[in-house]
Amino acid sequence: MGDQPAFTLNIDQNKYLPIDGREVHAILTVASTGSAPVSEAPAEAAEVIIIDTSGSMSGSKIREARQAAATAVQTLRDGVYFAVVAGTEKATVVYPGGNAGLIRANPATRAEAERAISRLSAGGGTAIGQWLQLAGHLLTASPATIKHALLMTDGQNNEQDRVFAATLAGWSGKFVCDSLGVGDDWVPAELRKVADAMLGTFDFVRNQGDLPEFFRRLTQTSMSKTVAELSLRVWVPQTARLMFVKQVSPTLLDLTGKRTDVNPLTGDYPTGSWGQEEREYHICVEVPSAQIGQEIRAGWVKLVRPDTQEVLATGNVLAQWTDDLAQSTRINRKVAHYTGQAELHELIQDGLSARAMGDVDTATARLAKARQIATESGREDTARLLEKVVEVDPATGTARLRRNVDKADEIELDTGSVRTSRLRKDGS
Structure with missing residues (x-):
């Protein structure tokens, strides 16, 4: 098989509980060296760049957006599948034309994409769900395993809440989407919903002149991913209850509702694609109280590749009951x-x-x-x-x-x- 990417899983907690203590908290630190397996080709990547071209983007905004999209295209590495989408009240593929789906990046296709981007103009409404829907169709039709979209908007979504929510629920877990809000007329809550559903980030571009730099950075991060998808697999004992699983660093992301049952005691929580990075997760398990001195395994955590079921790292969350106040009241830093x-x-x-x-x-x-x-x-x-x-x-x-x-x-x-x-x- 050759060398696998090196992943580590470290668990920080205070395992000692007072005699009536029932909540066990632990921070899981997951780190990757990001090296691709030697005997396998690096996971193939696909990128869809989504530009808001609604009416509010007129003037200098559309100029900065065109430059930002061109910067993202320039940052794509050779061989990556990509497309550029313009978003109004509908979504349109700007490049490649026709029904080509995604196209591989090379010097010629990047130059063609930049020419198509240079012709973008502003006009129309804003339907972010439609944009994501088109991105989803393009990405899922691609053979690439790492699927990513980059979305930029300056306005408020015109779709009905239930329509938008249904779109996000339908595409959640199918690809990762990072989004950017430009100016002060967009609604953070809307892009937060996109980030939560699509395991992505969302950020504020205060000065529109900084947009190209944001696009370059996000595209570069996307290009650095080498492992398509990993799950945190969490087992808790029959008498226990897993209260929550949350990513707490580098950003807050509640994964609790994204559980896929493996068996009655075990669930998988998606973490998206990985490069060379470190993330931290907070889990909380409720256990029935027990006798002084008794120690149990309150949780068993594995880092798993969902496609092959290969376990890359494991760790235990423990609980031990004590009448020593100094031990049970010590809070893990x-x-x-x-x-x-x-x-x-x-x-x-x-x-x-x-x-x-x-x-x-x-x-x-x-x-x-x-x-x-x-x-x-x-x-x-x-x-x-x-x-x-x-x-x-x-x-x-x-x-x-x-x-x-x-x-x-x-x-x-x-x-x-x-x-x-x-x-x-x-x-x-």
Whole structure:
């Protein structure tokens, strides 16, 4: 078989529970060297670049979008299958023409694609679900195993919520989609839904001139993937209940609802494609309490290739009951860190929602608490953005919402809240 990609799975937890303790928390750190198997060709990749060409994209925006799409095409490596799609109230393949599906990247096809992109103009509505639908059809018809879409929009989705939700549910797990919102007229909640369903990221391009650089970076990351799909396979004992499985770094992504049953005690959770990278996951298992001194395996985690069922790494989540308070009250640093990061995200989301609905008291309380956590956990970037939305009187500690908040600052706070900071090596 030759050398397999080297994956490691490390588990951080405090296994000791008080006598009535039932919740076991663990952080799984999964790392890959990203080296492709020697005896196999690297997994083939397919890329669909989706550009919003609706009416709101007129003027300088469409010029920057054309440049960004051309940059993405230039970044594709030779041999990758690709297509460029223009999105309005419908989706249209800009390149390659006809019913060719995807085409392999080489100097000639990249040049043709760039010429087709240079002719894009703005006009029409916005139907993001339609764009994803076309991308899905193109990607699933391709022989490539790593399937990725890059989507960029500056506006609000015109589709009905239930139609959009059905499209996302239908295509979830079929390909990964990273998306970008440009300007301040798009809705972060819509791209968050895309990211959650398609195991991708979403980001805010505050200055449209930065769009080509964002496209280059995301395409480069996509090109660096060498393993098509891995699953976290989690077993818990019959008497236990798996409460959640969440990716907590580099971004927050709840995988709990994406479970595929393997058997009654075991489920697979998709993690998408992998390159040379490290990600962290938080799992929580509820176990029945037991006798002092008793130790159980509360969870057995495997990193699995779903196509071959090959196990690449394994780890155990343990629970042991003790009457030693010092042992049972010690909180694992990584668990505490990522629990705090998740709370920060929730506070920001709740605070911004309350602010949008005119609930000043709730918004003030949530955002002030978020600002405190951001400062304490070293999230200076988030703390700075929170300062633009909520101010705290240093003398009295009283918080109040700022009156005139820049819409772009609010969007940056909203989108940035899913990114987490790593626990620093010194433990702070």
